[in-house]
Amino acid sequence: MNSLRAKLTLVNVALLALGIVAATAVSLIGMRHYLLDNVDTELSASRSAVRHSGLTLDQMRTLTGLGSLDELPPNALKADGIPPPESTFVVIDPEGRPVRVGPLPTTARQRALATAVGDPVDFASSAGPRDLTLDGDAYRATGARLKDGSVLLMATSTENVQSGVAKALKLDLAFGAVLLGLLAVLTMIAAHQRLRPLEDMVETASAIADGDLKRRVPAHPAAVMETEQLRLALNSMLQQVEAAFATRERSEAQLRQFVADASHELRTPLAAIRGYLQLYDKGMLREQEDRTRAWGRVHAETDRMNHLVEELLTLARLDQQPELRFRSVDLSRVVRNAADDLRAQEPDRPLTVRADGAILVQADEQALCKVLANLLANVRTHTPADAPVRLGLDRCEGVVHLTVADEGPGMDTEDAARVFDRFFRAGRGAGSGLGMAIVHGVVAAHGGEVAVRTAPGKGLTVLVTLPRTPAPPLPAAPPHPTEPPRRTQPPPEAAAAALTPAVTPVPPP
Known part of the structure; x- marks a missing residue:
């Protein structure tokens, strides 16, 4: 039985069964002890009364009708020290023979009591009542020495005690069985409710599979x-x-x-x-x-x-996460060199450069030169030779903004959303369609961002945001002691970003 609900039910039922058995045993033992204690108290009181009365056998014989005490009704005798009707007694003379005390001869039960006791003198000297069996019935018996040396034996049946204990046992077993059944049902219901989330997890896992x-x-x-x-x-x-x-x-x-x-x-x-x-x-x-x-x-x-x-x-x-050589680079100098290259290639194109003073960033200089070369090559390829171009640098807290703007034909929204896709060429124009993808990959490798702002007939503005200090790479395993220390690498998100670039609109200045 591998069901968790069944196992929980069995465990709970077994624990309750053990508790019921233990409680029943304790209660029955206590009940039997209490009832037997009452019987012993009555026998001890009768024994004490006989001892202190100073009666002899002859004096007892003067009490008429005592020999038929077993057949008397329950309330026939109420004198102190006289046992109740469910009890019996017999007098043993000094020679050890049971004798009659009244007009009636000794009964079979009285003779059985005398036989079961054995030595009456020793029995009478015992501290308390003992268990005897008379004709298959359970009794508690005690004895008392009379003044003339005879012994009075008294016994009280404990059949009522045994039947009461048996009835209590049956009642406890029946009630315990009902409790066990009720607990099993309630446990199954509660376990079903508590384990329903696990069943939902199984169904979910199957659906996912x-x-x-x-x-x-x-x-x-x-x-x-x-x-x-x-x-x-x-x-x-x-x-x-x-x-x-x-x-x-x-x-x-x-x-x-x-x-x-x-x-x-x-x-x-x-x-x-x-x-x-x-x-x-x-x-x-x-x-x-x-x-x-x-x-x-x-x-x-x-x-x-x-x-x-x-x-x-x-x-x-x-x-593949290239090992870029990060060092202090004057971004203003890189921008001015790119502007000089553009003037040499297209001397008649209007060009405005705003890159005053030194702006230092931690970057790979060759990679930044590649970014500017691709952006200006894009300008030369897709704009007329007389379209003005603006290059600008702006300092912000912790970052530097590089702007490359032209006044060419611009792009529509759909083309602008795919401008960083590989092999994308607006209108299937000239070029390989990889320049802007390289720009995005290099900027992402530096931990920066690149975005465009454009519209048909409004030109194209590319905004590159570079941090002053490159983003720290993810922790890698230490190199082997025989290997030289590795250069700082860009975060692995750069490669994933190069595959799926996102175009972020730039708000107008």
Whole structure:
């Protein structure tokens, strides 16, 4: 019987049964002792009365009718020291023979009493009454020496005591059986109510195993504190399991999309290179001008593939928690150098730079240069050559805001929500679609945030927020004593953030 309810019921019933047996035994022993004590008290009182009366056998014989005392009605004799009718007595003469005391001869019960006693003198000398059996009936008997040396033996039946104890035992057993049955029923009902939360947990676990990850264990009004704590802990665990499954499915979907996009982006230059090579192999490029143009296209597509592979490697390193070299970097100098590069590439583009004074941050300088290079490359690719550009730095408490804004065509809301997705290109424009994803990954690796504000015809503003001090990494296992100390790594949330970036609207200044 493996049911917890059945086991609880059996334990409770067994404990109550033991208690009933113990209580019944104690009560019956006490009841029997009390009743026998009353009998002994009456016998002792009669014995004491005979001893102090100074009667002899002849004096007792003068009392007429005493020989038929057994047949007298219950209230026939009320004299002190005379036993009740359910009692019997016999006188043993000095020779040890039972003698009659009245006109009637000794009865069989009197003779049985004289025989059961044995030595009447020794019996009369005993301290208290003793148990005897006369014709199969239980008696308590005592004796008293008369003045002439005879012995008076008196016995009182204890059959009433035995029957009373037996009736009490039957009553206790019947009442105990009723209590045990009632306890079993109540225990089963209470156990069913108390264990209902556990059944709900089993049902919830089965539903989750069938795929219903949103199922939770409901609250129960009759739940005890331990069960309620278990329910809360289980629901918390199920919430984390559901979140983990959702994260895994999202990561797998992003990985599949990433592989598909990378394959698609790599297929285009490979197809172009293969096509020109086939033209060359078939001798279809006879003119020098055609061969020069073909080789130029092959080199261009090769450079495109090289650039795409480098960006893919950059994203892969960001996903694998790269070991960035954090040191004190003057962000104003990085911004001014990026502005000088933009002026060299597009001297006619209006450019405004607001980066006065040194602004020091703990960061990887090469990674920050990559962020600015990608943002300005995005400006060059998607805006006209005469569209103004603004670069600005602002100090705040504990953070630095880097702003890159242009007055180009801007983006609609849907494109802005996907601007940090990998291989996303608004309107399928130029570029690989990885630049903004790299920006987001690098900023996240520094413990910062990046957001955009844009609208069609309103230009695009990118706000990068960097902490003055990088976020501390999660505690890792200490390196082996023979290994050199490792450099500080960014928190592992950076890689996950690079996969699923969130676009946060920036309020207007």
